Amino acid sequence: MIHYDPHHWWRHLLKLRGGILKEIVGRLGVFTAWAAAVVWFHQHVFKVDVPATGHTLAGTVLSLLLVFRTNSSYDRFWEGRKLWGGVVNETRNLVRVAALNIPSLELVRRLTAWTAVYPYALTRVLRSGGDDLGPAAAVLPRAEINQVLNARNAGIAVAMRISAILVEARRGGLISDIVQMEIDRNVQLLIDYQGGCERIVRTPMPFAYMLHLRRTLFLFILGLPFALVEPFGWAAVPVILLIAHTFLGIEEIGVEIEDPFGTEENDLPLEDIAGGIARILDDLVPWTNQVIESPALSYPGIAAPKEPPPVA
Amino acid sequence: MIHYDPHHWWRHLLKLRGGILKEIVGRLGVFTAWAAAVVWFHQHVFKVDVPATGHTLAGTVLSLLLVFRTNSSYDRFWEGRKLWGGVVNETRNLVRVAALNIPSLELVRRLTAWTAVYPYALTRVLRSGGDDLGPAAAVLPRAEINQVLNARNAGIAVAMRISAILVEARRGGLISDIVQMEIDRNVQLLIDYQGGCERIVRTPMPFAYMLHLRRTLFLFILGLPFALVEPFGWAAVPVILLIAHTFLGIEEIGVEIEDPFGTEENDLPLEDIAGGIARILDDLVPWTNQVIESPALSYPGIAAPKEPPPVA
Amino acid sequence: MIHYDPHHWWRHLLKLRGGILKEIVGRLGVFTAWAAAVVWFHQHVFKVDVPATGHTLAGTVLSLLLVFRTNSSYDRFWEGRKLWGGVVNETRNLVRVAALNIPSLELVRRLTAWTAVYPYALTRVLRSGGDDLGPAAAVLPRAEINQVLNARNAGIAVAMRISAILVEARRGGLISDIVQMEIDRNVQLLIDYQGGCERIVRTPMPFAYMLHLRRTLFLFILGLPFALVEPFGWAAVPVILLIAHTFLGIEEIGVEIEDPFGTEENDLPLEDIAGGIARILDDLVPWTNQVIESPALSYPGIAAPKEPPPVA
Amino acid sequence: MIHYDPHHWWRHLLKLRGGILKEIVGRLGVFTAWAAAVVWFHQHVFKVDVPATGHTLAGTVLSLLLVFRTNSSYDRFWEGRKLWGGVVNETRNLVRVAALNIPSLELVRRLTAWTAVYPYALTRVLRSGGDDLGPAAAVLPRAEINQVLNARNAGIAVAMRISAILVEARRGGLISDIVQMEIDRNVQLLIDYQGGCERIVRTPMPFAYMLHLRRTLFLFILGLPFALVEPFGWAAVPVILLIAHTFLGIEEIGVEIEDPFGTEENDLPLEDIAGGIARILDDLVPWTNQVIESPALSYPGIAAPKEPPPVA
């Protein structure tokens, strides 16, 4: 994600980085060349001009569809940000309530460290890879971290660890079942937010929607030179370039922000958010420079994974 | 659902599969023939041209209605996806909390297997049929699976099974009522999501809305040749084809994605999602290659269904 | 509600039933006659033509307002459907949890029967009348059903019955207060959904909004003949008919679906939904062909209604 | 709020009451006079006409901004209605659960009477005044009602009364803490809804948004005579009047429904809703014609207000 001050108006106008110009420059070149060819053909070979009425009639509906699509993408971007905001909130709440209610420094430290690992595990799930589980992974037993990395879904594996600590605390008589269930709701919310993120990653705009929009856009721009050649002459070429820039740029923004969990310039800064969570949690319950022992997770039916499954 | 990379712009433009072209090609043919007929009549028999002012005035409101309708359909598509995302989340949460809190391998395995059956049962409900209850059905007693297939609503029947296991655990003193109710909330959410999906399947756009939109679209395109014949001549025919393609295509997208639970190309991949749930649950609590005994469901008032009711 | 297959495009175009044509045909007649009168006056008495610029400038904002209004109505329609979907979900959940956790066949049967009555009672509230409380009313004591029909709000009266059974179960030591409160939350949700439906029924679009939209629409169409008479001649009459059909039809859709709980063709099929609920509940806990005894509701402060109050 | 039947189309067209005509008639007069002056100047003194291209280009964005603003106001209106719908629901739920679970007629009557007071107290808060606390205030001790009227926030003061009765019931061993907390959640929701209403009352549209919209609207209409004088002649005056009526009317609707809790014609009927709540509650637990004794509210830290604070 690119941080910028929106109050500066002129400063960004010429920037390439973060913009969509480099993505659409090929398309602009094709359509500009086509426009030039049509104008030349019209002026030297055969009149091919038509009135602009067709473009006027189709232009409104195309504009609406285009802007709605870009806004649907923005909604996905913003929903993704909200879900990560939820991860920020629930990790804070989890450690806040646990730290104050579980009277065992050892358990609270372990819970905090695993909670700090969670956002990194989620990043791994959303990007289908990445072995960095953050600073807290360094203080947790290596074998357990490997178990998480080997799990089919690293996020759920970490959530199991957190919930298991709560079970341990209740079985040890440190907290009541009321308190355990109340804290566990935060783990439940983390799983919910994770599922929301996975949904965004795995569900693109319906193919038919994307295809019809692009095809209509393609035909619309392809037809522009015929409508503009007579009134504009050679000036039709730069005018068509500008119109194509406007329309194709809006479409490209929709593509750029549709899946906000990647590593491109307009994506969300997942590592920064995960790092911020780790720092806040360390401020609440310091776990850095600690060696944390964590007993084997044992619950009915658990078994060592049969083979190292792929991230999916 | 068709997976595609939206960053490739040119690749999909000529694809037929997944697009709406094959759906609307008949309508396009009718309107193109009509346009050609009107142009011929105008040029050889009698002048029938009118100005385009009427189309300009009605075009904006028609465009707005059309794009709003398509967006309402997209909202239904996305809501359907969210509901299935909820099914993903709650099945995970159900097994996560149950596995850690119920100290009985046998009960946890049974609960996990029935939870893995649930998404398939939901698919059966939404598609009004289909006997595949997924891999977990193979390890559960055949009689019980048949009971689910015979139930009026397979999803509720499976939910009863899951809740009954929780009751069993509480009556056996394995969990408190607090923990039982907390886990049961996930079952409640599954029923809520199921109801949401059934609502989408059973409630089309209001008939009056659909009908007026189509009728207006029909009259709009029918009138186009009269408005375009004089300024465009024979060029009116391809121009009308392109305008009709734009408008009819947007309307058709709305139809395609309005009910996202079917088996068409732009529908949601329910089997893939159900299979993914089963794999995740098997990673948490392996149930494959197990024989799971499940006692008869007995609760006050239960009775064998009087006749095998139809799926409804 | 009219069920239809949206994939059939041509089939519905000529249908009268369910459409809005019969509602707006009077208005169309008035405006068409007016258009013909203006054209005749212009051609035989006095030139009254003006340019169309005014209509172009006002047309966009009028189109936007119109489509937004219709979409607000659709949002109400869809919210109403969601609320009834919630009734479907919570009646299912109510009986599911109660049947499995209350170890008394007699209480569970009574609870199920009253739950099956609820959607009919809600229908009675929303339509301000109707004495049909569904099939379950036949197995419940007549005096109690009459008490519900005499209550100021039949829905709340039935909800009281359901909650009272839960109190009875807890006082009899059959369930804990935890379980009672958890089940009662479903009753709370039913009351919430009922309130949502009542809100939609009792709150029309703000009068000023409706009035200004119609007045502007009226003046816009009234002015059309002056703008179209010169370029179109007598062709202005059918063109104005078509434009009026487009605009008035969109407005009428908004009226039709604004209150979706009535008994018109585009309203929600409340009886069908209520019947479906009853069938599902009967599948879970058969109550048909049972005689259910239900003791008098007695809670602090209850009293016989002083007079049979009107439905409100 | 004005109740009307939207199915009657012609009936309301000429009504003044409830419409926005009387609000904007001054502005219409100013702009019409200005239009007439410009036309006269153009025809007798100096040609001042320009083409309409500027208005066409700016008209679309102005129309969009205008309709979006009106819709934001409608969203506030509808959110306000939803919040009051929530008050309806939660007062019903509060009395429903309390009446069935608290085995003390005296406590239940007191709780019901205070709950019936709540909507009136909320109305007092939203309108910054009004001493009517409804029919239930007549059966409650006058001193306590005065304490509510003297409180900085009458709504919270009543909510304290209701919650205090629940505490009393729990301390007296009549209900468990589980039941107490469950019922108290309804009080929590009442406070939430109240906060939502206060937010709407105290937060107008951002000043910059309102100002830019009006200024642009002002300049747009001011410029209209120059664009229309040449093609329309004196007909420009009524045409400008109609266009100004369309645009200014839409803006005025936004103003009218932005704060729906006032006492104007298009505001919500708060007294009617509050009265309806009181009647329903009286049907559940009759409190009319009762003398209700209510002990002094005593909780840690309570103190008599130092001075009678203003409503804020």
Added chain:
Amino acid sequence: MIHYDPHHWWRHLLKLRGGILKEIVGRLGVFTAWAAAVVWFHQHVFKVDVPATGHTLAGTVLSLLLVFRTNSSYDRFWEGRKLWGGVVNETRNLVRVAALNIPSLELVRRLTAWTAVYPYALTRVLRSGGDDLGPAAAVLPRAEINQVLNARNAGIAVAMRISAILVEARRGGLISDIVQMEIDRNVQLLIDYQGGCERIVRTPMPFAYMLHLRRTLFLFILGLPFALVEPFGWAAVPVILLIAHTFLGIEEIGVEIEDPFGTEENDLPLEDIAGGIARILDDLVPWTNQVIESPALSYPGIAAPKEPPPVA
């Protein structure tokens, strides 16, 4: 935030304060000068006019994008207001339930004072600074206030204080775990709302969206003189000024209200809201002019911050 009465139409039209004119006046100057230069060049050096068709075709989509962007900003503004409304609600609920259920004047006073500090601490977080923790900070021990000011996140530090008081009350046998958890949910909500506010502050509109919108706007206005010079002559200069004012103003509103937590004229009045909360809480449980002793916060793993961390 500027309070104003939207019913006064003429009063605000000439105001500079709170409007966006002073922000965009530089841009307007540049574009006006450019327009004048093009007109002069066209009339004295070389004809550079083109038809306006290009602007018409691109104008619709640009208008849509612009208004959607401004509305997304308004949605952020309104979401921010809702989140602060939530802070208002939950602080009220927190003190309401605590005051009635915790039988210890000393604990309730301390809890109330810390709750009154919370909104100020949140303001400090959102504005990355500010040492004012409000009137309640004066009655709390200076050392503890300093600890909050030194914490990485002042809001969470205060929330820890509040939750710790609840733990103290439960450990002292004053409340059950049920009541403690129920009250603590309000603290959890405060943390959730805080996270929502932080999300808005830290996530601007995607850079690509902002950049493409501005670049397109820039090119659109830059091209206007060529399209308007021939039909308008020197009148093109004021017309372009007005069009630029319309478009640039809408864009600027989006910038102004995108981050509503600052200290600019159109931002939310955070201090006023925080002050209002403090007054209401003081009305419930007077804490002013009290000396409140608060024991050191001690929970497992807590440690003195290693260095005074920056606000982040």
